Amino acid sequence: MPSPTRNVDDFLIREIVLTHDPDDQQQLDPDLLLTLVEAIFSCMTENPTDFDQDTFFDYDLSASEEPVCRTIYKVSNEMLARCIGGEDLHRSTIQILEVLGPFRWDAKMVVALASFTHSYGVFWLVLQMQSENALSHLLAVVRRIPSTVTFMRPRFKALNLLVGTILRLTRLLISYESWSAMHEMVDNQDREMTRSKICLACYWICRSLLVCFSQIADLRNFSLEQVCSDRAVVAAWGLYSLGNKLSCLCNDLGECIDTCQQQIERRLYEKLLHVFEEKGDSQKALCAFFSWQDEFPFKDCSSKKIGILELKSKTVLLLITKPDLLPLDKAYFLVQQTTGAEDCVVLWVPVPSTNGWSSAAKTSFEFFSSRVPWLSVRRPWSLHPAVVSFFRQEWGLGDDPVLVVLNKDGLVSNTNAMDMVWIWGPRAFPFTSEREKELWEQANWTVGLLVDGISPLLSQWIEQDRNLCIYGSDNIDWIRNFSQKIKKIRALGFDLEAVYVGCKNPGENVRSIIHTIDQEDLSSSITFTSIDFFWFRLETLERSIGQQGQAGRCDEIAARVGELLDSGSKDGWGVIGKGWSKDVVMLEQGVLEQGLEALHMWRGNETVTGLAGALRAALEGPGDGRGCRHDEVVEYEEGLAEKTKICGQCRVPMEKFVVYKCEA
Incomplete structure (x- = not known):
């Protein structure tokens, strides 16, 4: 009762x-x-x-x-x-x-x-x-x-x-x-x-x-x-x-x-686990994640309310991070790398590492969301715990940010495109795993691959196809000596621009070296932030290649990048190449200095072999070439007399002889 x-x-x-x-x-x-x-x-x-x-x-x-x-x-x-x-x-x-x-x-x-x-x-x-x-x-x-x-x-x-x-x-x-x-x-x-x-x-x-x-x-x-x-x-x-x-x-x-x-x-x-099983529209997935409370769950940098309907027929990049996004320099670099892709929207979803939002975390979110040209979740502290759990368990969200790609059909085409965005920028569109594989199949070991996008000065020289020597060390005495050799090479008429890129995990010592290089006009240098980006890019390249799991052309790039990262704490090293040319020479301290000293004997050959080829010849060739008896016979073709043939052993231009052969 x-x-x-x-x-x-x-x-x-x-x-x-x-x-x-x-x-x-x-x-x-x-x-x-x-x-x-x-x-x-x-x-x-x-x-x-x-x-x-x-x-x-x-x-x-x-x-x-x-x-x-x-x-x-x-x-x-x-x-x-x-x-x-x-x-x-x-x-x-x-x-x-x-x-x-x-x-x-x-x-x-x-x-x-x-x-x-x-x-x-x-x-x-x-x-x-x-x-x-x-x-x-x-x-x-x-x-x-x-x-x-x-x-x-x-x-x-x-x-x-x-x-x-x-x-x-x-x-x-x-x-x-x-x-x-x-x-x-x-x-x-x-x-x-x-x-x-x-x-x-x-x-x-x-x-x-x-x-x-x-x-x-x-x-x-x-x-x-x-x-x-x-x-x-x-x-x-x-x-x-x-x-x-x-x-x-x-x-x-x-x-x-x-x-x-x-x-x-x-x-x-359970609903979120099944939301990507069938093709449809990205709106279906976005509704499942964000629209349970609000018809206008997003906002732009001007705090204008944005509805899910406005993202229809677009590729959506879900940038899931902590409330403070990233350090300011990397945050604005990420803005640079995500700008320019058509029919693509970046949606920032900040998630705290703890269960609650502090006032400091909210202040950080408001600061960044009003300054980056992306859409943001308007009230991220209201995300349902199930959504946050899904991000962590299904998409591997941890301390590092992830960039999940929802294609126009509402399917996940990449669970983390962050590395490919850091490396390739808008060229990676539509940011799928297949596109990343394609980019690596087209990639070569070049100076351009190492420094692309980290500095406007370097980007300009890469586009101008200039000969570059990027070098690093934390020893200012070695840098002074190395810079004198570079200046001697340039005085001989070689087109070469040396650029200091610091060392791995740069600290105050690198800041001091940059100041000294600028004051004494030892060589060109990039900013401390750009130096940090250079080493960050190398680590990203190594990680991205490792995730590809491919053998072949990426192996050389992986090996060279690994050597560079290992050389980052050594006394001195240099990489010489031109733009996107595959002819690149990477040398450590003693060998690098030896090659520069011998380079004057090969003046003129760089027009045929390239500067990197001339340097390689200086290191590998037998002096002036008189000790080499190598010969090659090639069939005649139109214009052959005007071409220069490089010796496969000593790497110097070969002398031309004409041989007549009777087939009767």
């Missing part, structure tokens, strides 16, 4: 439900408004919390048919009038719920709470400033606000504890209602039980706020003797009793919501 309490609750719930008449025109961000209320309330307590004033400066309280600020003012007056009028508390609560009828359940409570906080905040502001400000003193007289709170502390303590419980209960309501689109994933019985608890929570929150209003109204008419009377003690205990009731309701509702959230998380994860 149902208990009498259950029957009373059922009757009360039916009465509460009759007041609920939601209106889609009443748009309100309950989470942000509650955060504003919490900030106001914290300023009235003994332990105020820090908050960013700019967070609320542009908060729009008029984003509905009737401005929310007007509703807050109206509800505040309604509550205060019913307290002063001494009306029946239950009837007054139902009437307040009727005023709040057009709002969702979570929005009702936030508006009611904001209405009380508005009046309570003004009360405290006048109370605290009346001894320091003439206007506050006069307002205190008009509002009959007492001049001291010394004897009121027990009542204020009870009232503040009650409001704190209301805040926690309201936060629970918001957490559940924010996923209203997912409630169908919850079992009917659990969903109905939770809905009943929410109705009761709304009722008792409104009823408790009416009692809080009456306490403030009562204080205005108290003398100091009355404050210490039995009436004051009874009032304080009444507040404590309400606080206990709401605290129990908070625990019960929390358990119900936890049960619902577990079901939602499990079923949403």
Whole structure:
């Protein structure tokens, strides 16, 4: 047989439900408004919390048919009038719920709470400033606000504890209602039980706020003797009793919501696992991840709201990172590498490494999202835990960022295109695994591959097909000696530009060397940031090749890049080549100096062999070539007499002889 309490609750719930008449025109961000209320309330307590004033400066309280600020003012007056009028508390609560009828359940409570906080905040502001400000003193007289709170502390303590419980209960309501689109994933019985608890929570929150209003109204008419009377003690205990009731309701509702959230998380994860099984449109996948709470889940750098429909028929790159994105230099380099691809949109999805978002993480997100030319998830802290779990478990999200590619058919064409974007930039479009394989099949061991995109100066010289010698060392004496040899080579007429690229894991010593090179005009150099990018690019090249798992032409590149990374901490090394030419010479300290010393004997041959070939001949050839007796016979072809043939052994131009052969 149902208990009498259950029957009373059922009757009360039916009465509460009759007041609920939601209106889609009443748009309100309950989470942000509650955060504003919490900030106001914290300023009235003994332990105020820090908050960013700019967070609320542009908060729009008029984003509905009737401005929310007007509703807050109206509800505040309604509550205060019913307290002063001494009306029946239950009837007054139902009437307040009727005023709040057009709002969702979570929005009702936030508006009611904001209405009380508005009046309570003004009360405290006048109370605290009346001894320091003439206007506050006069307002205190008009509002009959007492001049001291010394004897009121027990009542204020009870009232503040009650409001704190209301805040926690309201936060629970918001957490559940924010996923209203997912409630169908919850079992009917659990969903109905939770809905009943929410109705009761709304009722008792409104009823408790009416009692809080009456306490403030009562204080205005108290003398100091009355404050210490039995009436004051009874009032304080009444507040404590309400606080206990709401605290129990908070625990019960929390358990119900936890049960619902577990079901939602499990079923949403299963849905995400199957969302990429069939071709369709990227909108289907984006909806599954981001549109459960908001019709416009994204924003651009100007904070304009963007809907999923605007991404239709586009390749979407999901850039999933920490809230602080990347160090500034790498962040802007990534912007450079993702700019220029047609029908392609970068969507930044920041995810914290911990379970919550700190104010510092939110500030970092706002800073970057307003400066990068990408779309961003507008409220990333509202991502469902199942979505974050999917990112971590299915797409391998860890400390490093990942770049997941959704093609126009809504399928994942690459679970992490980050390395190919770092290396190839827009040329990697459409950023598929097949495209990455194709790029590596076309790649060659060249100076251009090593330095492409890391510095405007180097990019210019690469395009001009200049002979470059990129060199590194952390020994300034060796650099001075090496630079003198380069200058001697250039004085002989060789076209050669030497560029300092530092050493692996560059530190302050490299900064000092860059300064010395510039001051003494030893050679060209790139910025410290570009040096960091150079070594970062080498590591990315090595990692990308390793992930390809291919034998063949990539083996030489992998071996050479590995040698360079190993040479990064040695005393001196250099790589000489021209633009995208495959003829490249990489030498370490002693051999490099030896080759440069001998290069003068091969002046003139570089027009035929290239500078790298002339250097190789200087190192491998037998002096002036008189010790080489190698010969080759080739068949005659048109223009052969004007061509130069290079010896396959000593690497110098060969002498021409004509041989006649009779076939009779």
